[in-house]
Amino acid sequence: MLWAVIVNLALTGAQIAGGLVAVSTALIADGVHNLSDAMALVLAFGARRLARRPATSDFSYGWGRAETLAAFVNFLALIVVSLWLAIEAFGRLTDPPPVAGGLVMGLAAFALLVDLATAALVYRSARESVNIRAAFLHNLADAAASLAVIVGGALIWAFGWYLADPVLTLLISAVIIWHVLGEIGPVLRSLMLGAPPGIAADQVLAALRKLPGVADAHHLHLRQIDETRNAASVHLVTETADFSGLVRDAKVMLRETFAIQHSTIEIELPGGHCADEIGEDEPDGHHHHDDHDNARDDHAP
Numbered sequence: 001m002l003w004a005v006i007v008n009l010a011l012t013g014a015q016i017a018g019g020l021v022a023v024s025t026a027l028i029a030d031g032v033h034n035l036s037d038a039m040a041l042v043l044a045f046g047a048r049r050l051a052r053r054p055a056t057s058d059f060s061y062g063w064g065r066a067e068t069l070a071a072f073v074n075f076l077a078l079i080v081v082s083l084w085l086a087i088e089a090f091g092r093l094t095d096p097p098p099v100a101g102g103l104v105m106g107l108a109a110f111a112l113l114v115d116l117a118t119a120a121l122v123y124r125s126a127r128e129s130v131n132i133r134a135a136f137l138h139n140l141a142d143a144a145a146s147l148a149v150i151v152g153g154a155l156i157w158a159f160g161w162y163l164a165d166p167v168l169t170l171l172i173s174a175v176i177i178w179h180v181l182g183e184i185g186p187v188l189r190s191l192m193l194g195a196p197p198g199i200a201a202d203q204v205l206a207a208l209r210k211l212p213g214v215a216d217a218h219h220l221h222l223r224q225i226d227e228t229r230n231a232a233s234v235h236l237v238t239e240t241a242d243f244s245g246l247v248r249d250a251k252v253m254l255r256e257t258f259a260i261q262h263s264t265i266e267i268e269l270p271g272g273h274c275a276d277e278i279g280e281d282e283p284d285g286h287h288h289h290d291d292h293d294n295a296r297d298d299h300a301p
């Protein structure tokens with residue numbers, strides 16, 4: 001896999017340098033996209049190595065979120081560069097400068113070969129995981145972009161149709177931004193401390209309320225620690241005296257039913273006051289007034 005990164009980085013350098021020499025923003029756009037793909041691999045490898053380090057007292061959740069952060073930085077860079085190239089290409093639409101079509105064709109053909117080789121490499125393991133299948137589709141889209149640049153280079157080379165270059169640049173920028181918008185959602189969700197995808201807060205509360213001895217469950221927080229670990233905190237109101245047994249049952253249920261490996265559970269007695277409401281006036285009994293609780297039906301019967 002390392003040599004794939006090296007070949008991709010070399011290709012990228014050649015494309016961007018060639019794009020500058022040939023005055024072709026389309027070639028630069030294709031090169032930038034390949035650069036970001038190679039950077040994504042490098043960042044993923046680096047972040048994965050970092051993620052294996054043991055947790056410390058300062059970083060008690062470990063280093064798994066480095067992957068999320070790396071993905072976010074890569075997406076941001078892609079958006080900025082794509083917008084910059086699109087603006088540059090837009091300015092060239094009215095008066096497209098001469099572009100060295102032959103050089104563009106040659107470098108794009110080289111890029112197409114590398115894209116197809118990478119796609120073939122990925123395809124062998126494509127059926128194993130959703131992530132790899134997504135990577136394979138991404139590689140195919142990259143190959144299509146390189147193919148488009150070859151066609152553009154041919155149009156310029158054969159007919160002197162310089163407008164092809166900025167038009168292609170706009171197309172490639174649009175495809176890149178479309179890619180990013182399709183993939184950035186889960187990353188933003190994790191960074192915003194959103195609930196793990198596929199775990200519904202109301203279902204977690206309902207399952208907790210069904211546990212023997214639980215009278216009510218409220219003040220639920222759900223979040224992702226990293227790609228593979230989920231965390232929850234919740235208050236349980238109970239009539240039972242066996243607090244530790246109840247907490248154990250709840251943790252086992254959360255782990256086995258909802259894949260929440262890290263849960264923090266507070267116990268409250270029926271009729272007692274919720275510790276998180278101290279200092280708030282309670283006009284109608286046990287009710288939370290936090291904004292996040294108002295958004296959910298935490299106190300449903």
Ligand SMILES: [Zn+2]
Nearest residue numbers: 033037138142
């Ligand atoms: Zn790509």
Ligand SMILES: [Zn+2]
Nearest residue numbers: 219235274275
């Ligand atoms: Zn409470």
